[in-house]
Amino acid sequence: MGEAQIERPTSPFDGKAFDVENALLMYALSYATMPAEGIYDQPALEPLRDSIKDCHIYLVGLTPVIQTQAVTQDGTNMVTSMSVRGQIHDLRWAIPPNVVLKGDADQGWWGEDEEGRRCFPDEVTIGMRLKLEAGVDFKVLYIGQAFGEEGSRNALDRLRKHETLQKIALQGVPAGYRLTLLMLEIQPGNSTITVINPRAANRSQGSERIRMGLDKLFGTDEAERTTLYEAALIRYFQPPFNTIFKKSFPSTNLKVLADCYDKDFAAVVAEISIDELPFTLFSDTVAHRHNHIAKFDLHDDEARRVFFA
Incomplete structure (x- = not known):
């Protein structure tokens, strides 16, 4: 065979x-x-x-079009309320220790530490969050x-x-x-x-x-x-x-x-x-x-x- x-x-x-x-x-x-x-x-x-x-x-x-409607503090979080296509999306950000939320709708908002240094989520970080959460x-x-x-x-x-x-x-x-x-x-x-x-x-x-x-x-x-x-x-x-x-x-x-x-x-x-x-x-x-x-x-x-x- x-x-x-x-x-x-x-x-x-x-x-x-x-x-x-x-x-x-x-x-x-x-x-x-x-x-x-x-x-x-x-x-x-x-x-x-x-x-x-x-x-x-x-x-x-x-x-x-993306617009910041308000920035508020909720406990240890900063909340940025963003309008996208007519809907409000609340983005929450942990506030570092010794940082205080300051500003208003005219000046804008920022976090400020005890030495006067400002901090706030930058546009890239906010944009990436909105891309995921609001479908931008x-x-x-x-x-x-x-x-x-x-x-x-x-x-x-x-x-x-x-x-x-x-x-x-x-x-x-x-x-x-x-x-x-x-x-x-x-x-x-x-x-x-x-x-x-x-x-x-x-x-x-x-x-x-x-x-x-x-x-x-x-x-x-x-x-x-x-x-x-x-x-x-x-x-x-x-x-x-x-x-x-x-x-x-x-x-x-x-x-x-x-x-x-x-x-x-x-x-x-x-x-x-x-x-x-x-x-x-x-x-x-x-x-x-x-x-x-x-x-x-x-x-x-x-x-x-x-x-x-």
């Missing part, structure tokens, strides 16, 4: 074209956010300048970028003369909402994801393709990353005021992707995963999520799809 043949389990990696495939990973490193009308308010912009200077991606969207969100209406010569322009430079921003504002903002800007800084270096597939049809180019991933993918410059990140987010969120990239990304006909195909990327990934954002992002086509990952295969050939099969 012959030996019984042991069948190897099938795998989604069986028969793929190459034993090594590379993807370019891009993610938002930091952010700045502000009401759209604030782009001309120089004193208000001053504390944000360091955060904004390297932000080349911007999102325009709607966020609910950001509806994406438009996505754009500004880069210039060797990164000489940032998002704010572009937004000050932005026709689409003016168009959105002129069409009107729903009651209870405000037009808000989210500006993102993309990570300064290149990150790649490499899949090594021992079941590929062609397993003779592994070393060469690894070297290509290191040499060519790491040669992608900041201007290219900025455009790829913008294109991926537009394709993902489908913002109503964007036209380019909404349906055409990815495509071999796009100039922005010509270099990607030359470097033989198999996929691109653009992430927004910042825990400190004071709202959750969503659009007409993308549900509310704390983290968003726009991921796209660049090849129609099924044999090249190994990342998002």
